[in-house]
Amino acid sequence: MSLSAILIFCVANAGLLFAATVHFEHQKLERREVHIPIQDFSLTDQSNQIFKFQSFKGKLLLVDFAYTTCPDVCPLMTVAMRSVQDELKAAERNLVHLIMVTTDPEVDSPAVLASFAKRYRVDLSNWSFLTGAESSLAKVWKNFGVGVKRKARGLVDHTPLTAIIDQKGVMRFAYYGTAPDPKMVLRDMRTLVSQR
Amino acid sequence: MDTLYTERCLGCHGLSGRGDGPIAAGLPVPTPDFRETVQRKSTSRIRRIIAEGQGIMPAYHPALRPPEISDMVQMVRFLSREGRDISWWEKYDTLVVAHCSVPWEVALGFDEPSEEKKP
Numbered sequence: 001m002s003l004s005a006i007l008i009f010c011v012a013n014a015g016l017l018f019a020a021t022v023h024f025e026h027q028k029l030e031r032r033e034v035h036i037p038i039q040d041f042s043l044t045d046q047s048n049q050i051f052k053f054q055s056f057k058g059k060l061l062l063v064d065f066a067y068t069t070c071p072d073v074c075p076l077m078t079v080a081m082r083s084v085q086d087e088l089k090a091a092e093r094n095l096v097h098l099i100m101v102t103t104d105p106e107v108d109s110p111a112v113l114a115s116f117a118k119r120y121r122v123d124l125s126n127w128s129f130l131t132g133a134e135s136s137l138a139k140v141w142k143n144f145g146v147g148v149k150r151k152a153r154g155l156v157d158h159t160p161l162t163a164i165i166d167q168k169g170v171m172r173f174a175y176y177g178t179a180p181d182p183k184m185v186l187r188d189m190r191t192l193v194s195q196r
Numbered sequence: 197m198d199t200l201y202t203e204r205c206l207g208c209h210g211l212s213g214r215g216d217g218p219i220a221a222g223l224p225v226p227t228p229d230f231r232e233t234v235q236r237k238s239t240s241r242i243r244r245i246i247a248e249g250q251g252i253m254p255a256y257h258p259a260l261r262p263p264e265i266s267d268m269v270q271m272v273r274f275l276s277r278e279g280r281d282i283s284w285w286e287k288y289d290t291l292v293v294a295h296c297s298v299p300w301e302v303a304l305g306f307d308e309p310s311e312e313k314k315p
Contacts, residue, residue: 068259069204069259071203071207073219075254076222076223107259116255119249119252120252152203154259155204179222
């Protein structure tokens with residue numbers, strides 16, 4: 001009898017039971033129309049360049065809060081953002097900028113964010129991946145109403161927010177939960193563009 | 197080790213590594229089934245995928261330390277055998293640690309012991 005078989009036999013007789021209690025509770029997507037002015041902030045992008053929020057006024061911003069080692073909703077959120085980027089028409093690309101703000105600055109350095117962006121094959125011409133000092137990020141999280149709680153290195157609980165910021169720097173649409181439908185996001189963005 | 201897998205991998209790879217975790221269905225690409233993909237990969241290749249990421253799979257370096265990545269490699273190897281899930285790991289691990297002095301790689305049969313050198 002092989003050692004593996006002996007082990008299985010021992011285990012069965014010992015009656016050791018283990019039930020993996022895994023609970024991935026994906027929040028149902030919630031779309032809200034809001035009017036929240038976003039205060040100016042400066043962070044660092046994936047190329048180690050300073051990103052100034054103020055510089056992007058006049059553009060429509062699609063912002064999400066995620067982190068690169070997230071094993072839960074962040075990949076879905078990033079895929080949704082990528083789908084939005086893919087669906088933008090050529091003329092819209094200059095009017096829209098996408099932003100991912102990390103919720104884990106301990107791990108997500110500019111280099112880590114650059115590698116993340118590369119793996120998702122995003123077009124960096126209108127998408128910035130932002131990090132910075134935790135104190136700077138905390139102000140941004142708070143301004144957007146994003147709660148962040150570190151559980152372990154590379155493991156963070158955070159509000160799964162994707163938001164549209166209008167050309168005046170005001171948050172107009174907020175999507176909470178698992179990735180929003182890219183078509184819905186595009187429709188909301190185009191509504192704001194047409195209102196301009 | 198099972199906690200590490202549960203926290204970081206299970207969402208996509210599932211309880212038994214079949215790629216059927218709770219978020220897998222929402223991903224744009226299928227999540228690999230360990231039984232079909234891991235057996236033919238070298239340990240260094242698996243380690244590199246875990247550390248550097250692949251496609252939309254996260255890169256766990258530098259978030260995790262090398263020993264933790266080694267633990268992930270072991271779990272992936274473990275789950276690549278037919279009929280196993282993470283609940284089995286707890287059973288094996290308890291016995292191997294508590295009652296056996298045999299290296300667990302040998303006990304679990306997924307890493308061939310090195311040949312003894314003849315004097």
